[in-house]
Amino acid sequence: MNSNELTNNTLFTKEFTKNPYPTYAKLRETEPVYRILLPDGQYGWMITRYEDAIEALKDLRLIKNFSKLTGENEGYDSIFTHNMLFSDPPDHKRLRGLVQKAFTPRMIAEMRDRIQEITDDLLDEIAKKDSMNLIDDLAFPLPIIVICEILGVPSEDRDKFRIWSNSLIEGTNGEHAKDMAVHMQEFTKYLGDRFSKVRESPGEDLISQLIMAEEEGDKLTEKELYGVVSLLIIAGHETTVNLIGNSILSFLEHPDQLQLLQDHPEMIHTALEESLRYNGPVEFSTSRWAREDFEFKGKEISKGDLVIIALNSANHDPNQFTDPEVFDITREKSPHLAFGKGIHLCLGAPLARLEGEIAISSLLQRFPQIKLRVDTNELEWRPGMVVRGVKEIPLSF
Numbered sequence: 001m002n003s004n005e006l007t008n009n010t011l012f013t014k015e016f017t018k019n020p021y022p023t024y025a026k027l028r029e030t031e032p033v034y035r036i037l038l039p040d041g042q043y044g045w046m047i048t049r050y051e052d053a054i055e056a057l058k059d060l061r062l063i064k065n066f067s068k069l070t071g072e073n074e075g076y077d078s079i080f081t082h083n084m085l086f087s088d089p090p091d092h093k094r095l096r097g098l099v100q101k102a103f104t105p106r107m108i109a110e111m112r113d114r115i116q117e118i119t120d121d122l123l124d125e126i127a128k129k130d131s132m133n134l135i136d137d138l139a140f141p142l143p144i145i146v147i148c149e150i151l152g153v154p155s156e157d158r159d160k161f162r163i164w165s166n167s168l169i170e171g172t173n174g175e176h177a178k179d180m181a182v183h184m185q186e187f188t189k190y191l192g193d194r195f196s197k198v199r200e201s202p203g204e205d206l207i208s209q210l211i212m213a214e215e216e217g218d219k220l221t222e223k224e225l226y227g228v229v230s231l232l233i234i235a236g237h238e239t240t241v242n243l244i245g246n247s248i249l250s251f252l253e254h255p256d257q258l259q260l261l262q263d264h265p266e267m268i269h270t271a272l273e274e275s276l277r278y279n280g281p282v283e284f285s286t287s288r289w290a291r292e293d294f295e296f297k298g299k300e301i302s303k304g305d306l307v308i309i310a311l312n313s314a315n316h317d318p319n320q321f322t323d324p325e326v327f328d329i330t331r332e333k334s335p336h337l338a339f340g341k342g343i344h345l346c347l348g349a350p351l352a353r354l355e356g357e358i359a360i361s362s363l364l365q366r367f368p369q370i371k372l373r374v375d376t377n378e379l380e381w382r383p384g385m386v387v388r389g390v391k392e393i394p395l396s397f
């Protein structure tokens, strides 16, 4: 296959979204740094090999804040952009530093009992029914309730967050773009109202701490306050929903591995890491742009070129993982890139891992007989460039 054969007809189609791995295998073999036409009409480069992915994720010539390159703020002024994920040093360090303490493995370990309690309550509700939709009944509510509690936002508002973040993640072009603009306005207004309330009576939560930092002056601007909080709400649940969903799907498709985990619940750590590697919730890194012209693996990258890193492809690279297409929860060493690498390495990884472990273990313990109620072919994979997951997972138990 050469680059002419692999066009938008084969990339970003429903087939690709359902199972991108055969395409990735061809790309790693023939065009590991691939000139790609993205669904929004932009050209960019897609990196698919593990070693190259690590190099690119660590390469500070690939920057996140596009406006620094053009001097224009266009496209960089939405509620969601003024945060660490879309910043470069030195702003990146300052913004990440303001919230980092809340997400250290120690802080997160202290939340174990509360996360277990929320999970048990959700499972109690499921037990009252005849069947479940894993996404709506467990995978979505668990992480959103947790991140709302960390931030000090009412978790009853979670269905609004779901609409707004789905819109942001799935709707980057066409008809969706209009909905997205309206939803972003609603989200901005919601946060503005919330910030006013917190200013009147601050508490112990993370938003109160961020507001204090903003009021001190030089630590956080108002736009950054919106940016950081909206990022935490969105990143704090969108990905973990699909970690829980994709993991359970992998187990249902591999009954021998499901049995192994049920016989050895202590294997949950390696099981979770293998689930993250095998079918990770984040398909691509967020966009990076070349700060200058440079050569990367024999390709001429020009200043301003967009570069994305196919994390799930890197995690299936046979030069890094033996038998990468095999789902094997006994795999001991799994330096996967599901949480990225370099300065933007996922801040929420300890939280996501704990939520994932508790959700999967508790579900399998409580409902050991879970079965998919539809054929895997009927599952609808979510559109969009970042998140990998299905819309619904109907299960009987």
Ligand code: HEM
Pocket: 084, 085, 086, 096, 103, 231, 232, 235, 236, 237, 239, 240, 243, 280, 281, 282, 284, 285, 286, 287, 311, 337, 338, 339, 340, 341, 343, 344, 345, 346, 347, 348, 349, 351, 352, 353
């Ligand atoms: C960054 C994955 C859960 C907060 C990232 C990145 C990845 C990622 C790949 C880097 C993106 C890039 O370099 O372009 C995941 C996965 C998760 C997960 C797979 C769940 C399984 C969470 C949670 C939180 C969170 C629960 C919230 C607390 C963040 C933040 C960043 C980030 C704030 C930006 C870090 C920075 O730029 O310094 N995540 N994430 N993530 N994630 Fe996560």
